[in-house]
Every structure is written in C-alpha cells, then in structure tokens.
Amino acid sequence: MADSITPSDLRPDSQPKETAKRRTGKPQLKVVFDTSVVYVPPASIGSISDLIKPEVADLISQSEYPDLEILWFVPHIVRHERQFQMQAEAQKLRPAIEKLERLLAYNTGFTLERLTSEVNTRIESSQKLLHLQELQLDSAVVDWPELILSAAYRRPPFKAGAHEAGFRDALVVESFVQLVNGSPKAASSCRLVLVAADGRLAEAASARISDCSNASVLRDIEELKLLINTIVSDVTPDFIARITPKAGKLFFRPKDEKTVFYKVKIRDLISKKFASELDVLPTGTTFRENNNVWRVSEPNFSRKDGQRVYWTSRIKVPFEAGVEVPSKPVPNLLTRPITQDVLIAESGAPVTLYGLNTDMLNIGALGEIKYDVLSGYGNQKTITQRGDDIFEVRWSSQLTVSKQLRKPVVDEIVHVELKSAAV
Numbered sequence: 101m102a103d104s105i106t107p108s109d110l111r112p113d114s115q116p117k118e119t120a121k122r123r124t125g126k127p128q129l130k131v132v133f134d135t136s137v138v139y140v141p142p143a144s145i146g147s148i149s150d151l152i153k154p155e156v157a158d159l160i161s162q163s164e165y166p167d168l169e170i171l172w173f174v175p176h177i178v179r180h181e182r183q184f185q186m187q188a189e190a191q192k193l194r195p196a197i198e199k200l201e202r203l204l205a206y207n208t209g210f211t212l213e214r215l216t217s218e219v220n221t222r223i224e225s226s227q228k229l230l231h232l233q234e235l236q237l238d239s240a241v242v243d244w245p246e247l248i249l250s251a252a253y254r255r256p257p258f259k260a261g262a263h264e265a266g267f268r269d270a271l272v273v274e275s276f277v278q279l280v281n282g283s284p285k286a287a288s289s290c291r292l293v294l295v296a297a298d299g300r301l302a303e304a305a306s307a308r309i310s311d312c313s314n315a316s317v318l319r320d321i322e323e324l325k326l327l328i329n330t331i332v333s334d335v336t337p338d339f340i341a342r343i344t345p346k347a348g349k350l351f352f353r354p355k356d357e358k359t360v361f362y363k364v365k366i367r368d369l370i371s372k373k374f375a376s377e378l379d380v381l382p383t384g385t386t387f388r389e390n391n392n393v394w395r396v397s398e399p400n401f402s403r404k405d406g407q408r409v410y411w412t413s414r415i416k417v418p419f420e421a422g423v424e425v426p427s428k429p430v431p432n433l434l435t436r437p438i439t440q441d442v443l444i445a446e447s448g449a450p451v452t453l454y455g456l457n458t459d460m461l462n463i464g465a466l467g468e469i470k471y472d473v474l475s476g477y478g479n480q481k482t483i484t485q486r487g488d489d490i491f492e493v494r495w496s497s498q499l500t501v502s503k504q505l506r507k508p509v510v511d512e513i514v515h516v517e518l519k520s521a522a523v
Contacts, residue, residue, distance in 0.1 A: 126169040127289050129331065132235065132276050134296035135178045135268070137321060139185075151182055151226040155321060155516055160230045165332045173235040174227070175275040177268050183223055190215040237275045247274075256304035269301040277308045280315045287314035291331075295324050322414070326400050333404045340401045343409065346505050347399040350497060351413050360495060360508045361396060370415065370491055374515050382421050382485050382520040390489075391418040402494070409505065410496045414516070416488040421520065424479040487520025 138152045150157070152174075163170050197210050227234065247270055251258050257273055258266035276294045284290040292315040296302045302317045309315040318324050330340055352361040360366070371378070381388050395416040402410040494512050497505040 126167060127331075128169045128171060128284075128291070129328065130171045130173065130279060130283060130290065130292045131324065132173045132175065132272075132279060132292070132294045133178065134175075134272050134294065134298060134301060135181055136297035136301075137295050138174065138178060139182055151179075151186075151223050152230075152232075153517065157226075157230060159321060159325065160232070163328060168328075168332050170328070172230065172232050173279065174232055175235045175272050176237055177271040177275070179223065179227075179234050181268060183219060186219045186223070187216050190219055235275050235279060237271055238278055241278060242274050256300040256307070257298070259300060266300065269298060270304070272296070272301060273305045273308060276305055280309055280312055283314075285312070285314060290314060292316075293318050293324065293327065295319075295321065322400055325402075325412075329400075329402050333401075335401075335404055343499070343503065343505065344399060344401060347401075347409070347411050347497065350505050350508055351399055351411070351493075351495070352396045360493075360510065364510050366415065366493060366510075366513070367394065369513060370417075373513065374489075374491065377515050377518070378417065378489060380489075380518060382487065382518070384423075385421040385485060386423045387481060388419055388421040391420075393418070395488075404499075407499045408496050409499050410494070410511075413493045413495065415491045415493065417491070418488050419486070419520075420483045421485045421487070422481055422483040422523075424481050426479060483523055485520045485522055487518065489518050490516040492516050 133152070133156070138156065139150065160172055191212065194210075194212060194215065197208060201208055226232070249255075250270065251267065254260045256266075257269035272294075276292075280292050283292055292312075294302075294305050294315075294317045296305060296317055297320055302319065306317045309317070318327065326340070330337060350360060352359050356362065378390060379388065395418065397414040397416070399411040399413045402412050404410070492514050493510060494514070495508055495510045497509075498507040500506055
C-alpha cells in the first residue's frame with residue numbers, strides 16, 4: 101500500500117513524527133499539490149499512464165538536500181480524481197482490445213476489472229517511488245455547515261454560475277488547512293505550501309491561512325522551484341528580488357543584440373534541436389501552426405554557488421492546432437451534353453470531369469450533365485486548440501562585488517512540456 105498520512109499523524113502530540121524531525125535536525129518544507137498542477141488532462145498533451153506530470157516527478161526526484169527535508173503530499177481527493185480519469189482512459193482502450201481478441205481468436209484476459217486494478221497498482225507504485233504521501237481528510241474536523249453555505253452562495257473555491265462547482269476544490273482546501281494546523285508554527289522549522297493553479301481555490305486557501313506566517317499558496321511549479329532554491333541557497337528573498345530584474349535585462353530585451361537571447365541565438369538553437377517537438381500534434385488534431393512571436397519569461401533563480409548565480413528562463417512558443425475538413429462548395433450550376441467521360445463516371449470508375457470529382461456529378465434525365473463549378477474548393481482549417489510549447493534555458497552569470505551580473509553562460513536548453521486547451 102502506498103504511503104498515506106492522516107491529520108492525526110501531523111499534530112504536535114504525534115511523538116514519532118516530532119522525534120524524527122529532531123533527530124534529523126533539518127527544517128521541513130511540506131508541499132501539497134492541487135489537481136491542476138499534478139497532471140495534464142487527456143484532452144490535451146500528457147500521458148494517461150502517469151500519476152503526475154514528468155516535470156513534477158523530476159522536481160521531486162531531484163529535490164534532496166543536506167539542510168532541507170521536503171515532504172510531498174497529494175490530497176486523497178486529488179489522488180482519486182486522477183485515478184478516475186486514468187480508469188476512464190483505460191476503458192476507452194477496451195473496444196480496441198476486444199477487436200484484437202476477435203481477430204486473433206485469443207482471450208488476452210484484459211477485462212475491465214483487470215484494467216481498473218492495473219490503474220490502481222500503477223498509482224500506488226508511483227506514489228511509493230516518489231515518496232508521495234496521500235493526505236487524508238479528517239471529516240470530523242470540517243465545518244460542514246459553513247462549507248454548505250459557501251457552496252450555496254458560490255464563495256471561493258466554489259465557482260459562480262447556475263450550477264454548483266468546486267466541491268473537490270473545497271476538500272483540497274480543507275486538507276491543506278488541516279495539515280497547516282497540525283504542523284509546527286515556526287518558519288525556521290517548518291514551512292508549508294499549497295501549489296494551486298486554480299484562482300478561486302488559491303483565493304480560498306489563502307484566506308484560511310492568512311494568520312499563518314509559515315504557510316503560503318503558490319500558483320505553479322516555477323514558484324515552488326524558486327522557493328526551494330531560495331531556501332537551499334541560503335539567500336534572502338530580498339536578494340533574489342533585487343538581482344532578478346538585472347538577470348532579466350541581461351538575458352532578453354526586445355531587439356537588443358547584446359542580450360543572451362540574441363547573442364547565443366536561442367531561437368535558432370531551439371528551432372533546430374527541438375524541430376520534432378515543435379511539430380507534435382495535440383490529441384485529436386491534424387494540423388498545427390506555430391506563432392512567430394515567442395514569449396520570454398522573467399528568469400527564475402536556481403541557485404548561488406560562490407559568486408556564480410544560476411538561472412532558468414522559460415520560453416513559450418504559442419501555437420494553434422485543429423482539424424482540416426473539406427470546405428463547403430459554392431455551386432454554380434451549368435449544363436453540358438453527356439460525354440464519354442460522363443458515361444465512364446456513371447459506371448463508377450474513379451474519374452474526374454473538368455477537374456471535378458465524380459461525386460459532384462448529377463446526370464440529368466435528358467442526356468445532359470449538370471455539374472458544379474466550385475469557387476475556393478479545398479480543405480478548410482478549423483482551430484480546436486491553442487497552447488504553448490515550453491522550453492527552459494538554463495544559464496548562469498557572475499555576481500560582481502557591486503551586485504552586478506556579468507559573463508553570462510548558457511549551460512543547456514531543455515523541452516519542458518506542451519500545453520494546450522480546447523478553444
């Protein structure tokens with residue numbers, strides 16, 4: 101069974117947990133993931149077999165530090181919401197398996213029950229591999245009357261509209277608050293963060309922890325990375341705030357050939373190295389068109405090693421994708437005598453007449469053919485998704501005595517992910 105933790109395990113009177121913390125002597129950072137940052141929905145780009153996004157999994161596996169203990173949590177409701185979606189995708193594969201069984205006259209044994217069981221096993225294995233603890237909700241502690249009123253009046257995290265939406269988000273908030281209440285209050289020994297991309301969920305959680313100096317809500321993985329890097333690099337948030345704008349001007353300014361982006365020819369490097377990634381089609385699309393205007397984000401502090409400061413700069417390549425369908429013809433009906441070509445067409449042979457496909461022919465009863473002269477005939481593109489291909493430039497710069505940044509060096513460029521959403 102995967103690691104699971106309940107609120108009672110986290111209260112100050114839980115001696116085994118507290119003893120372990122004192123024995124290690126490390127401050128703790130407790131990270132809770134909301135559904136919106138754990139995975140990409142199947143309608144977009146993402147693996148249906150993964151519990152969490154590769155970027156998040158990489159962050160967890162690479163975040164081992166001698167002076168900081170990071171504990172990773174996924175709320176019980178988030179885990180099961182993900183399992184529900186993975187099971188739904190597995191069920192979609194069942195018809196294909198049945199066709200294969202009929203073709204081969206062989207029973208593979210992949211029943212719906214087995215697929216469901218395999219999904220559960222996959223999730224438990226992922227949790228164990230990543231040391232991802234499942235955060236249970238103590239329902240006895242939840243203020244249900246207040247929660248019901250929040251749902252009725254559409255207060256955050258509930259969404260405004262004719263139909264109530266947001267119950268699962270409310271359970272995420274309650275789980276996080278219980279974790280905060282059961283943890284040490286001093287920031288020097290314990291910090292807690294909820295990573296939530298959903299605005300109303302973040303608003304609700306922030307309001308509930310407004311009196312807690314060691315708890316906060318972050319909007320994405322980039323903000324989480326910045327927090328972790330700030331803690332382990334033994335630098336202050338004020339220091340990061342002062343030098344980040346300088347790093348931004350050093351890396352990119354529009355049409356400034358002296359900046360890293362132009363000097364190193366970042367755009368050309370990405371276009372050549374990641375040509376195949378830039379051609380990937382989102383699920384359910386047949387064409388993709390990349391925007392020529394790329395977006396460069398503010399650098400994110402990575403770490404400080406002596407006088408060398410390391411950064412990551414994200415570059416987004418916007419795109420539109422969709423499907424191509426035959427455009428509706430604009431007919432201009434004309435009449436001509438039946439020819440030998442028409443007789444061939446009547447027999448069902450795959451021919452064209454006057455450049456038109458035979459399925460457009462209409463043979464008249466008086467020995468004449470009516471055909472359509474089409475204007476603008478061809479395929480029509482319908483945009484169904486928009487998104488970004490995200491890349492990360494990892495680079496560093498020298499910090500001078502006067503706190504200026506000099507001598508930038510690009511270490512590597514990596515593809516982070518492709519994000520898309522239905523239009």
